[in-house]
Amino acid sequence: MREISTLEGFADDVVRWQQTHGRNSLPWQNTRDPYRVWLSEIMLQQTQVATVLDYYGRFLQRFPGVADLAAASQDEVLALWSGLGYYSRARNLHRCAQDVVALHAGEFPRSAAQLQTLPGIGRSTAAAIASFCFGERVAILDGNVKRVLARVLAFSSDLAQAANERALWSRATELLPQQDLTNTMPRYTQGLMDLGATLCTSRQPKCLLCPVQALCQGLASGEPEKYPVKSRKLKRSAQALSLLWAQKPDGSVWLEKRPSSGVWGGLYCLPVFDSDEALKAVLPGSLDGRFEALPAFVHVLTHKDLHLSPWVAGFEADQPMPATVAGEARPGGWFGPAAWPALGLPAPIRKLLAQDDDAAGDEKEKTPR
Numbered sequence: 428m429r430e431i432s433t434l435e436g437f438a439d440d441v442v443r444w445q446q447t448h449g450r451n452s453l454p455w456q457n458t459r460d461p462y463r464v465w466l467s468e469i470m471l472q473q474t475q476v477a478t479v480l481d482y483y484g485r486f487l488q489r490f491p492g493v494a495d496l497a498a499a500s501q502d503e504v505l506a507l508w509s510g511l512g513y514y515s516r517a518r519n520l521h522r523c524a525q526d527v528v529a530l531h532a533g534e535f536p537r538s539a540a541q542l543q544t545l546p547g548i549g550r551s552t553a554a555a556i557a558s559f560c561f562g563e564r565v566a567i568l569d570g571n572v573k574r575v576l577a578r579v580l581a582f583s584s585d586l587a588q589a590a591n592e593r594a595l596w597s598r599a600t601e602l603l604p605q606q607d608l609t610n611t612m613p614r615y616t617q618g619l620m621d622l623g624a625t626l627c628t629s630r631q632p633k634c635l636l637c638p639v640q641a642l643c644q645g646l647a648s649g650e651p652e653k654y655p656v657k658s659r660k661l662k663r664s665a666q667a668l669s670l671l672w673a674q675k676p677d678g679s680v681w682l683e684k685r686p687s688s689g690v691w692g693g694l695y696c697l698p699v700f701d702s703d704e705a706l707k708a709v710l711p712g713s714l715d716g717r718f719e720a721l722p723a724f725v726h727v728l729t730h731k732d733l734h735l736s737p738w739v740a741g742f743e744a745d746q747p748m749p750a751t752v753a754g755e756a757r758p759g760g761w762f763g764p765a766a767w768p769a770l771g772l773p774a775p776i777r778k779l780l781a782q783d784d785d786a787a788g789d790e791k792e793k794t795p796r
Contacts, residue, residue, distance in 0.1 A: 438604040444638035445618030461535035496524040505771025519547025558616040562609035566599035571623025577655035578645030587659035671698040683759030717741035
């Protein structure tokens with residue numbers, strides 16, 4: 428593994444490259460506003476830049492400042508987040524805004540250590556905010572940066588082990604710029620992100636274009652792609668769910684708020700059942716002839732495939748939803764089409780409701796990430 432003493436000039440090379448060749452025109456760049464940087468960092472967690480762009484703009488239009496976000500309802504926040512996935516991020520985003528207003532007079536803390544005390548802000552996100560906005564000399568370690576540093580250092584320890592990740596974090600801190608931190612830290616931090624996203628990619632890295640190729644021990648070994656090492660792989664799973672699309676003649680649909688934990692936590696959704704049989708068991712016999720299956724489809728989450736089977740049931744105008752949850756009325760209500768845009772709906776449910784019955788599935792969707 429490369430000694431830090433042999434990497435003199437690394438930070439300067441990254442800063443110079445970022446200034447001339449890095450990404451400098453994204454809407455959350457060229458700002459020291461911690462609200463905008465924080466919003467972008469949360470949205471970009473496991474989500475592609477191209478996907479985030481539209482969501483970021485809509486959020487700023489509706490919530491131009493942290494106080495606006497804090498004052499909103501969780502339902503409104505989730506509605507704007509709908510389709511971006513990882514909905515716990517949106518719930519934590521809302522809670523964080525409320526804490527910034529309530530505990531910090533509407534001003535984000537200026538150090539990474541203090542930022543980590545807020546909901547949904549981990550070590551790397553806190554470092555990104557502190558670095559970009561306040562010039563703090565603190566290292567980030569997101570996926571792209573891990574890859575860049577592991578290759579430069581030929582860091583061969585298994586990052587699936589927390590102790591080894593802490594060791595890489597320590598090395599990352601040693602490499603940080605030493606001078607003019609207000610200017611160098613934002614460019615250095617962004618530069619590492621840009622290198623990982625554009626040149627030092629997982630497969631077929633563009634080493635000949637890399638500004639630190641002469642310092643890269645991974646390239647010198649002839650096998651840069653073997654870094655970083657991470658043995659533990661998350662296994663994919665599958666789950667079958669049946670969806671009840673209960674609709675009245677006026678077009679209103681029964682939607683229920685999901686529990687805060689689990690799939691689609693906190694969102695409004697069609698009633699979910701573990702099987703078609705369980706779904707059918709709650710329906711009254713009076714629905715005979717007004718109940719049919721739609722084509723099943725697959726919704727792909729990061730580590731799970733949801734096999735969804737929707738069923739349409741035509742309820743009468745005055746027909747109530749059966750009481751089926753622990754003997755109590757189901758936790759939902761009837762919502763007309765005009766109300767759907769303001770609700771936090773999972774992407775497949777929003778898409779399902781927006782299309783004709785004949786095309787209600789059949790295609791394989793993918794949650795943005």
